[in-house]
Amino acid sequence: MTLILLTFGAFVLFAASTQLNRTSQKMKNYKTSSSLQNYATNAVDTASHIFLENIGTYDLAPWDGVEEFKSHILTRGGVEKYYWQSFLADIDSSVDCANLTEAIRALSADPGLGGDEYTLEAYVYQVGGRYTIVASAQIGDRKAYALGLISYVRGGLMIPAIRMAALNRTLALMNVTGGHGNPRVHGDLVYGSAVVLNGLTIDMTSTSTPSDIITGGVTGDSLAVYEDGDELDQEDVNELLESFPGWYTASDPNISSDDVYNQWKAEYMELLPDASYTVVLSKDQTLSSMEENVMVVVKAPNNVSDPQFQASFSDEGLEVCLGKNCLDIPESLTSSATLSIQIAGDTVFGNDPHKISEVVGHYNVSVLGNATINTNIVLDYQYDYVNNGNGNSPVGNKTKNVSETIISNMLGEEKSSSLMLATIGGDMILKFEKGNSTHGNKSLIGSFFSWKEEGKGGDVLFSGLENLDHGNGHTPQLFLFGSLTAYSFDPDGDAENLDSFVAVADSSDSSSPGTGNGRLSLIGIQTW
Amino acid sequence: MGFALVIAHKKMSMEVSRVSEIEAVANLVGGFIRQDRRLLDCKDEEGVSSRLNELIAILNDDYISNSGFAGTEVSTITGSPLIDDDEIYTISFKLADNLARREEAYHVVVSIR
Numbered sequence: 001m002t003l004i005l006l007t008f009g010a011f012v013l014f015a016a017s018t019q020l021n022r023t024s025q026k027m028k029n030y031k032t033s034s035s036l037q038n039y040a041t042n043a044v045d046t047a048s049h050i051f052l053e054n055i056g057t058y059d060l061a062p063w064d065g066v067e068e069f070k071s072h073i074l075t076r077g078g079v080e081k082y083y084w085q086s087f088l089a090d091i092d093s094s095v096d097c098a099n100l101t102e103a104i105r106a107l108s109a110d111p112g113l114g115g116d117e118y119t120l121e122a123y124v125y126q127v128g129g130r131y132t133i134v135a136s137a138q139i140g141d142r143k144a145y146a147l148g149l150i151s152y153v154r155g156g157l158m159i160p161a162i163r164m165a166a167l168n169r170t171l172a173l174m175n176v177t178g179g180h181g182n183p184r185v186h187g188d189l190v191y192g193s194a195v196v197l198n199g200l201t202i203d204m205t206s207t208s209t210p211s212d213i214i215t216g217g218v219t220g221d222s223l224a225v226y227e228d229g230d231e232l233d234q235e236d237v238n239e240l241l242e243s244f245p246g247w248y249t250a251s252d253p254n255i256s257s258d259d260v261y262n263q264w265k266a267e268y269m270e271l272l273p274d275a276s277y278t279v280v281l282s283k284d285q286t287l288s289s290m291e292e293n294v295m296v297v298v299k300a301p302n303n304v305s306d307p308q309f310q311a312s313f314s315d316e317g318l319e320v321c322l323g324k325n326c327l328d329i330p331e332s333l334t335s336s337a338t339l340s341i342q343i344a345g346d347t348v349f350g351n352d353p354h355k356i357s358e359v360v361g362h363y364n365v366s367v368l369g370n371a372t373i374n375t376n377i378v379l380d381y382q383y384d385y386v387n388n389g390n391g392n393s394p395v396g397n398k399t400k401n402v403s404e405t406i407i408s409n410m411l412g413e414e415k416s417s418s419l420m421l422a423t424i425g426g427d428m429i430l431k432f433e434k435g436n437s438t439h440g441n442k443s444l445i446g447s448f449f450s451w452k453e454e455g456k457g458g459d460v461l462f463s464g465l466e467n468l469d470h471g472n473g474h475t476p477q478l479f480l481f482g483s484l485t486a487y488s489f490d491p492d493g494d495a496e497n498l499d500s501f502v503a504v505a506d507s508s509d510s511s512s513p514g515t516g517n518g519r520l521s522l523i524g525i526q527t528w
Numbered sequence: 529m530g531f532a533l534v535i536a537h538k539k540m541s542m543e544v545s546r547v548s549e550i551e552a553v554a555n556l557v558g559g560f561i562r563q564d565r566r567l568l569d570c571k572d573e574e575g576v577s578s579r580l581n582e583l584i585a586i587l588n589d590d591y592i593s594n595s596g597f598a599g600t601e602v603s604t605i606t607g608s609p610l611i612d613d614d615e616i617y618t619i620s621f622k623l624a625d626n627l628a629r630r631e632e633a634y635h636v637v638v639s640i641r
Contacts, residue, residue: 020540027547034551038558042618042637045562049616049639110610112618112635206586209565244569522639525562 036137036144037527039114043135044148046107047100047122048522051133052150055520058098063123067093069134069145076528084147084526091125091132098124104135124150130408131520146527150520151408161192161216161480161505163264165257166488169495170226171213172203174502184475185500190214191407192505197221197257210240210247216505219249221257261458261487265451268422268485271364273340281309281322287329295340298327307345311365313357313377318365320347334361338418342366346426350375353433353464358383359446362418370426370457376443379417382481385410386443407504410481419446419482425453428486432464432476440468440476440498447506450486458487465497475499482506546628553600553623554634557587561605561619561636570640573607573614580605580619599627607638615641 051058070092073084091097100122109116114137122135131150136143174187193216194200202213203226210225211217225232225240232240241248251260276295279285290296298320300307310321317331320343333339339362346369350357357375378386385406428450432440452458468476477500484503489495561567564583570576588601603624607617616639622631 017536017540020544023544024540027544031547031551034555038554038634038636041562042635045637045639046610046616049641050611052641053613107610110618111620111633112610112637207560207564207566209569211569212565243566521641 032139032142033144035114036118036139036142037146039118039120039137040135040144040146041525041527042112043104043120043122043137044133044146044525045522046113047104047124047135048131048133048148048150050103051098051100051124051131052520052522058100058124060096060098062093062095063097063099064093065121065136066091066095066097066123066134069136072143072145073528088132088147090127095125097126100124133522144527146525148522148525151523160195161190161483161503162489163195163483163485164197164487164489165261166198166491167196167200168488168490168493169498169501170201170203171501173205173208173213174500185477186475187499188213188501190216190503192216192503194218194503195220195251195260197251197260199224201226210244214247217247217249219251221251221253223248261452264485268449268451271420272342272366276342279327281320281325281327283325285325285327287327287333290329290333290337290339292337292340295342296329297342297344299344309343309345309347310351311343311347311349312351313349313359313363315358315360315380317361318363331360334363336362338362338364340364340366342368344368346370346372348372348374349377349421353431353442354435356383356386356443359417359419364420366422366424367426368424370429371421371423372429372431372463373442373444374431376441377419377421377446378443379415379419379445381416382410382445386445386479407481410504411506420449421446422449422451423457424451426450426457427459427461429461429463430478432462432468434464434467434469440465441479442477443479443481444484445481447483448480448485452487459491460484460486460489461492462490462494462498465494468497477502480504542628546625549597550600550623550625550632553592553595553597554632556592556595556597557602557621557623558634558636560587560591561621562638567638568640573609573617576607576617576640580607600625603631610637615639 070085070088073088074081101120104113104120104122107113108118108120113120117139119138120135122133125132125134133148133150134145135148136145171188171190172186174185174189177184177186190213194214196218197220199222200218200220201224202210204210204213205228223237223241225237273293273295275293276297278297278299280299280301282301287296298309300322304322307322312319315331317334318329318341320327329339329341341363343365347367349371351374353374355375357377358380359377360380376386428448430442432442434440450458450460465476476498478498480503483505561583564579567576567579567583570579584602584605592600592602601624603622605619605621607619610616610618616637618635618637620633620635622633624631
């Protein structure tokens with residue numbers, strides 16, 4: 001009996017150890033794969049660095065191995081492989097690339113590149129204004145690939161995206177919470193610089209930098225910083241700022257914020273033509289001609305007090321109505337010259353917060369009163385970024401990395417239209433509304449100003465945010481591409497429900513100092 | 529023979545679990561270093577060295593244990609220029625497995641260009 005038990009036990013242990021031996025072998029394979037992926041990723045970092053140092057000096061030639069790389073991706077499971085296949089559609093074995101294999105193999109003795117144990121390769125393709133870098137690491141017959149994307153991002157843009165005397169919002173680092181089932185993008189990104197005169201508060205983490213929130217730096221009279229939820233004392237704030245020289249500029253204490261704001265306003269007013277031509281909206285009319293140095297002033301008849309105008313941009317031009325009487329401005333008038341138009345009374349732009357008003361042509365619109373933005377306002381050449389044709393917005397509710405990539409593309413577009421929209425003596429009211437699809441995304445493209453006049457107006461206000469859904473990729477967001485200037489942003493505190501505010505300075509804004517799309521750098525790596 | 533197999537069984541079980549844990553931590557720490565914005569914004573080797581000293585504390589105090597790997601810690605992190613321009617570094621870190629009492633070295637390359 002004892003012998004039977006011992007034999008049985010020995011068999012059980014033998015079977016278990018055989019299984020463990022197999023598992024152990026798998027673990028070794030896993031370790032090898034992990035090392036291969038790490039060195040392939042390191043090869044991308046190294047090759048991109050060398051490439052950017054010597055950009056423009058490489059001889060270009062096709063690389064046969066790219067098809068094997070694309071096949072390698074396709075053997076990986078999941079729907080992601082189709083996205084990557086689509087992403088790589090522009091490169092194949094007939095497309096020229098820069099070969100950096102020799103350059104990285106010269107460094108392969110370094111422990112970061114595998115200490116000469118691995119065979120490394122790296123190639124860089126230009127795709128539009130960006131570069132795609134493919135690297136591989138091989139040992140025996142096992143191979144891992146890594147792909148890097150080099151694009152114009154971070155820094156460089158010193159144009160103010162926002163200019164405020166007061167910003168009643170803590171700008172927080174962008175991130176995603178809620179997981180895959182209920183993703184929720186929140187936080188803020190100012191891509192460009194910011195001027196916030198009466199104190200700015202930022203909320204960051206110990207592994208982020210202030211420029212992860214405002215890329216181009218900020219000018220103001222004071223700065224409060226929260227790091228991982230705790231407010232830093234002044235000494236720690238000063239120490240932080242010393243690590244990022246140039247990011248924070250103290251405003252001149254001898255000049256009040258009101259004086260600075262009034263200076264901005266005076267600069268804007270200088271842009272308005274002195275001469276004007278008045279249109280009284282007592283009947284339907286069509287503007288047949290215009291001159292750039294003559295402003296069209298739209299007024300209500302004398303017997304109408306407190307007029308409420310309705311304005312609509314479309315690909316046919318601009319229509320301004322008072323009740324049933326409308327002024328049509330055909331698109332053809334504004335295709336090569338800027339129309340200055342002033343509407344003498346409160347004006348509502350658009351009639352549905354979920355729809356897009358497409359601006360085709362060049363406009364400088366000022367409203368003497370409140371301007372309610374009851375739509376999304378988008379310049380024609382940026383339209384596809386706000387509506388991809390399937391009802392989705394490529395810029396809406398995206399993570400910081402995706403936002404930066406899309407922003408990089410938007411900045412590279414050729415400008416065919418422009419818009420300046422200002423309130424004078426009124427507020428700019430951004431209207432949101434709960435709906436079935438677009439929920440709380442508001443996209444505005446252009447230069448927007450809210451000017452205080454005789455103590456009235458000058459604010460950016462929010463309406464309808466309290467009823468919006470949060471989560472499932474549809475968190476309330478304001479996406480601004482251009483600039484926003486106001487006396488104060490959300491003085492009533494209604495924007496607490498606005499999960500995300502992204503403001504991007506347009507590099508073509510020649511009225512502000514600084515140009516350029518930033519510098520090329522490696523913005524992301526994917527490894528297989 | 530049975531006794532020897534029991535010992536082998538226990539040893540291999542431990543080996544498998546420690547290898548998988550240390551590889552998981554290596555991936556976590558490597559990714560953390562690659563994405564550390566303050567490291568990427570350093571201006572020179574001195575700045576890199578200073579940030580790596582901060583990172584070792586951040587990783588050991590919170591990040592690794594909060595990720596569920598309390599038995600492993602970073603024993604050293606060092607950075608050395610990969611090429612002469614002082615803008616690309618090989619960051620080498622050693623993971624100490626306190627249970628298996630051994631160390632493993634890993635390397636990531638980071639450009640601060």
